[in-house]
Structure formats: C-alpha cells, structure tokens
Amino acid sequence: MEFLSVATWEDALAARAAHPGALPIAGGTDVMAGLNHDLDRPSALLDLARVPELSQWHTHEGIVRLGACVTYARIVAELGDRLPGLAMASHTVGSPQIRRRGTVGGSLGSASPEGDAHPPLLAAGAVVEAASVRGVRRxxxxDFYQEDGRGALAADELIAAVLVPVATGPQRFSKIGGRQAMAVAVASFALSLDPTRRRAASGIGSVAPAPRPAAVANEFLTGELEASGLWDSRAGLGESLMYRYGELVTEAASPSDDIRATAEYRRLALAVMARRTLARAWSQYQGGQ
Ligand SMILES: Cc1cc2nc3c(=O)[nH]c(=O)nc-3n(C[C@H](O)[C@H](O)[C@H](O)COP(=O)(O)OP(=O)(O)OC[C@H]3O[C@@H](n4cnc5c(N)ncnc54)[C@H](O)[C@@H]3O)c2cc1C
Incomplete structure (x- = not known):
C-alpha cells in the first residue's frame, strides 16, 4: 500500500485528484481500525496530518473555522467557551488517547450515525467546507449526512474545515452508551438555545440511518419560547411543554434494533434525554449563562 505524505493543502488537493483510490487519513482512529479488521484495503493512504492549516482554528465574525484535523482533546481544552455543545460531546469520545488523535474532520469523513460530534454540529447550524482542485463548496x-451512512463529499473532495457559529446561549449534549467511557452511543442528543436569534435547535444521533435535526421539535420549542415570552421572563418551562418536546424529538427518530439496543429502548432514552437536556439548558439560561 502506497503512503502519500503531503505538507501543503494544495498538494493534498492535487493528490486527492490524482489518486482517486487513496483513502485520506487524519488521526487514523477509524481508518486504522478498518485496516486492522481488514474491512478496507485502499490502494494508498493520503496523510493529512502534516498540513498545517488543517490543525488550526480561528474565530471571525462570530464563526469558528475549525480545521478538519483539530482533535477532540483540543476542542475540549480550547473551545469550551465558544462551542460548549461540541466540547461536551468531544469530552465523551472514546478515551484520552482517542481524543488526542481523533478529529471532527475524520468524524465527518466517516459520517457514522453514531459519531458524537454530529448532533452538536447540527444543533449549532454548522457548515462543512469541502474543497477540491475545482474549488470550495459549503x-x-x-445536508451533509446521507441516509446511506456517507457524507456528501464528491470523490475528489476533502474536508477543509467546519464552520460553527459561536454559542450565544447554553448548548448541551447527552449520550447513552453501554458504559461511562469507550462507549459507542446507543442514542445521543444535542440542544442549542440561541437567545440572540431566539431559536432552539437540536440534533439526534444513533437513532436513525444518519444524524439528523429534530425539525418539528425545534419549531415547537422555538414557537413556545417566543409565544410565552420566555426568552425575556426566563420563567420555568412547564411539565407539559417538556413532555411534548420529548415526544416530538422522539418522533424525528427512526431507530432499529441492533446488538447494542432495541429500537424501543432508543426511543425511550431519546425522550428522557431530550427532556433532561432541555431542563438543564434552560436552568443555565435562567442562571444568566
Ligand atoms: C477505541 C475507539 C473508541 C472510539 N470511541 C468513539 C466515541 O466514543 N465517539 C465517537 O464519535 N467516535 C469514536 N470513535 C471513532 C473515531 O475516533 C472518530 O470517528 C474520529 O472522529 C475519527 O477521526 P480521525 O481523525 O481518527 O479519522 P480517520 O480515522 O483518520 O478518518 C476517518 C474517515 O474520515 C476520512 N477523512 C479523514 N479526514 C478527512 C478529510 N479532511 N477530508 C475527507 N475525508 C477525511 C477518512 O478517509 C476516513 O474515511 C472511536 C474509535 C476507536 C478506535
């Protein structure tokens, strides 16, 4: 197997175009597991880890541009204030070793329905920046996550970065797995409260063929918060609102039975997580955060 090592972004894009059979590799936590289990035998690996701009992030006009190779460990350490939802999710990924290697770009490259980064990216309204020798696409x-378990990348494209709006209110992430650490999510949920735009948004994971927003629940909560003047009063959310919200989040799911959990358990877990996550996020908002 050939190993293509590039040091510049231009060379990475050129190599991607010239070697369509080459598999990009960032932290390698998915790629190497696949190779070790003989699930994949690409003709070449295209190593992105030495391209400097992929490992950088910066904030411009309220948007964090997160290079594709920024690791989970760095998101936890450096971005907890700007991207609290993604940082919470990053903290639950694998083990310290996996968090020091694994990247959000790699998670998007795998586009697995279980990836912990996806629900907070959906809830925050993130945009994936894809690039090829033909140009850049946002x-x-x-729209990125496809029901066939792949990301919406063309064969000659690489993920350059993810553009994530800086949080203006509480963001939270919840995940249920078989144990506290090193657990693939059985169900996951992320919520973002945006008092500036007066919007609530969520993302669900591990409960459908692809990560997706809970669109009807988002509209319901956004509408209720506005109609009852709750953004301004910061009064408590009623039980009936919370239960209805949990129900609507669950209606967005289409889970299946598998080795980790039944579809029924996933639905129940999601409703409970949605209610509790909303309660915690709202209590944070009431406390002025
Ligand atoms: C023991 C273990 C525990 C884990 N636990 C969790 C967990 O709890 N939660 C979780 O979400 N994940 C978990 N993972 C999965 C994995 O760590 C994540 O999916 C991680 O985000 C992958 O990032 P990476 O940089 O290692 O990607 P890689 O393995 O390098 O690449 C993954 C995929 O993305 C493609 N790719 C990488 N970079 C790019 C790019 N810039 N452009 C286009 N394609 C690209 C690769 O070709 C490959 O298909 C675990 C993995 C292991 C081995």
Whole structure:
C-alpha cells in the first residue's frame, strides 16, 4: 500500500485528484481500525496530518473555522467557551488517547450515525467546507449526512474545515452508551438555545440511518419560547411543554434494533434525554449563562 505524505493543502488537493483510490487519513482512529479488521484495503493512504492549516482554528465574525484535523482533546481544552455543545460531546469520545488523535474532520469523513460530534454540529447550524482542485463548496451539516451512512463529499473532495457559529446561549449534549467511557452511543442528543436569534435547535444521533435535526421539535420549542415570552421572563418551562418536546424529538427518530439496543429502548432514552437536556439548558439560561 502506497503512503502519500503531503505538507501543503494544495498538494493534498492535487493528490486527492490524482489518486482517486487513496483513502485520506487524519488521526487514523477509524481508518486504522478498518485496516486492522481488514474491512478496507485502499490502494494508498493520503496523510493529512502534516498540513498545517488543517490543525488550526480561528474565530471571525462570530464563526469558528475549525480545521478538519483539530482533535477532540483540543476542542475540549480550547473551545469550551465558544462551542460548549461540541466540547461536551468531544469530552465523551472514546478515551484520552482517542481524543488526542481523533478529529471532527475524520468524524465527518466517516459520517457514522453514531459519531458524537454530529448532533452538536447540527444543533449549532454548522457548515462543512469541502474543497477540491475545482474549488470550495459549503455544505450545511443538515445536508451533509446521507441516509446511506456517507457524507456528501464528491470523490475528489476533502474536508477543509467546519464552520460553527459561536454559542450565544447554553448548548448541551447527552449520550447513552453501554458504559461511562469507550462507549459507542446507543442514542445521543444535542440542544442549542440561541437567545440572540431566539431559536432552539437540536440534533439526534444513533437513532436513525444518519444524524439528523429534530425539525418539528425545534419549531415547537422555538414557537413556545417566543409565544410565552420566555426568552425575556426566563420563567420555568412547564411539565407539559417538556413532555411534548420529548415526544416530538422522539418522533424525528427512526431507530432499529441492533446488538447494542432495541429500537424501543432508543426511543425511550431519546425522550428522557431530550427532556433532561432541555431542563438543564434552560436552568443555565435562567442562571444568566
Ligand atoms: C477505541 C475507539 C473508541 C472510539 N470511541 C468513539 C466515541 O466514543 N465517539 C465517537 O464519535 N467516535 C469514536 N470513535 C471513532 C473515531 O475516533 C472518530 O470517528 C474520529 O472522529 C475519527 O477521526 P480521525 O481523525 O481518527 O479519522 P480517520 O480515522 O483518520 O478518518 C476517518 C474517515 O474520515 C476520512 N477523512 C479523514 N479526514 C478527512 C478529510 N479532511 N477530508 C475527507 N475525508 C477525511 C477518512 O478517509 C476516513 O474515511 C472511536 C474509535 C476507536 C478506535
């Protein structure tokens, strides 16, 4: 197997175009597991880890541009204030070793329905920046995840970065797995409260063929918060609102039975997580955060 090592972004894009059979590799936590289990035998690996701009992030006009190779460990350490939802999710990924290697770009490259980064990216309204020798394309996260378990990348494209709006209110992430650490999510949920735009948004994971927003629940909560003047009063959310919200989040799911959980358990878990996550996020908002 050939190993293509590039040091510049231009060379990476040129190599991607010239070697369509080459598999990009960032942290390698998915790629190497696939190779070790003989699930994949690409003709070449295209190593992105030495391209400097992929490992950088910066904020411009309220948007964090997160290079594709920024690791989970760095998101936790450096971006907890700007991207609290993604940082919470990053903290739950694998183990310290996996978090020091694994990247959000790699998670998008795998586009697995279980990836912990996806629900907070959906809830935050993130946009994936894809590039090729043909140019740059921006794909909203909501359009990126395909039901066949792949990302919406063309064969000659690489993920350059993810553009994530800086949080203006509480963001939270919840995940249920078989144990506290090193667990693939059985169900996951992310919520973002945006008092500036007066919007609530969420993303669900591991409960459908692809990560997706809970669109009807988002509209319901956004509408209720506005209609009852709750953004301004910061009064408590009623039980009936919370239960209806949990129900609507669950209606967005289409889970299946598998080795980790039944579809029924996933639905129940999602409703409970949605209610609790909303309660915690709202309590944070009431407390002025
Ligand atoms: C023990 C273990 C535990 C884990 N636990 C979790 C967990 O709890 N939660 C979770 O979400 N994940 C978990 N993972 C999965 C994995 O760590 C994540 O999916 C991680 O985000 C992958 O990032 P990476 O940089 O290692 O990607 P890689 O393995 O390098 O690449 C993954 C895929 O993305 C493609 N790719 C990488 N970079 C780019 C790019 N810039 N452009 C286009 N394609 C690209 C690759 O070709 C490949 O298809 C675990 C993995 C292991 C081995």
């Amino acid at each position: 794909i909203p996260a909501v």
